[in-house]
């Protein structure tokens with residue numbers, strides 16, 4: 437997949453911008469605070485309908501203006517598509533090929549984007565919440581209905597929690613909530629197991645390659661349910677139903693739902709040891725890179741095309757060797773790299789590239805380089 441161009445109006449510090457991207461490497465360079473991340477934020481928004489930096493859309497509208505527009509044309513499986521987002525102070529509209537969509541789920545999966553930022557380098561070290569959103573974000577790009585399943589599950593969980601926080605516990609209503617949680621949870625859990633199995637297999641190979649066969653990476657699904665390989669969605673739902681029932685009194689006592697797939701996690705081990713607890717910083721970083729690279733391969737194998745890769749500020753955090761590993765492993769992937777510093781020249785020379793110099797909300801110079 438390639439993003440061909442991007443048009444912005446009143447987006448962060450861009451009053452107006454139109455750029456055409458390189459099909460290979462796009463390097464966004466400039467001093468701090470000039471608008472490099474703002475461009476990749478826009479690219480990300482076209483894929484996910486929201487920013488990776490904030491949940492408050494209004495922050496993205498240019499100061500002292502009322503509406504923003506972000507639009508872009510992408511090419512996927514030989515066809516062009518167009519995504520447009522309009523955000524006003526109290527309204528938001530998204531169009532796919534000029535047609536307004538009703539649910540965010542209709543946007544997801546059109547333009548596949550993988551982002552790698554300094555936060556992702558901490559994926560291994562972070563809490564379960566970050567790893568869960570990593571899994572959910574990726575599955576949403578691959579499985580069309582997954583995102584709405586999550587929305588439905590979380591809505592019921594929130595209602596159930598509201599009841600647990602109050603003084604009237606209606607056991608019949610709890611039965612209803614638990615039944616829905618189990619049905620949705622069973623499906624979600626099944627998708628997660630499949631995704632984690634695939635990512636585990638791909639990342640094992642990639643990690644071996646990245647570490648010169650020295651390290652073995654193992655990724656496993658960690659759930660409160662006792663998940664077996666041949667469980668189907670009904671078996672998983674049944675397991676969740678039983679767990680919720682068994683823990684009901686304890687949930688009532690604690691006034692909060694502490695059991696279910698909203699507590700899922702993954703364990704990431706290097707040579708048999710939990711990398712979160714025992715991995716060195718370098719091992720944790722390399723494991724994060726392996727996971728990201730696997731994500732890219734998985735999207736390719738599920739959708740037939742590589743996603744676009746955004747590297748926001750991670751380059752300067754990696755040594756030359758890891759920079760080369762990252763870029764060198766990704767043939768045929770369109771990349772957006774933001775950096776305030778110069779890259780190692782021999783890393784850049786590996787690919788056909790365009791360098792956009794960014795200053796104060798404008799592209800002030802464009803250079804073509806590489807081969």
Ligand SMILES: Nc1ncnc2c1ncn2[C@@H]1O[C@H](COP(=O)(O)OP(=O)(O)OP(=O)(O)O)[C@@H](O)[C@H]1O
Pocket residue numbers: 447448449450466467468469470471472473474475495496497498499749774775776
């Ligand atoms: N809603 C907004 N309206 C106008 N300008 C904004 C808005 N939000 C952020 N900015 C400006 O955008 C700039 C930050 O842009 P961005 O995050 O893209 O910088 P950057 O080039 O990636 O910098 P760094 O190298 O530090 O990461 C800041 O100058 C900020 O004031």
Ligand SMILES: [Mg+2]
Pocket residue numbers: 472473474749774
């Ligand atoms: Mg930035």
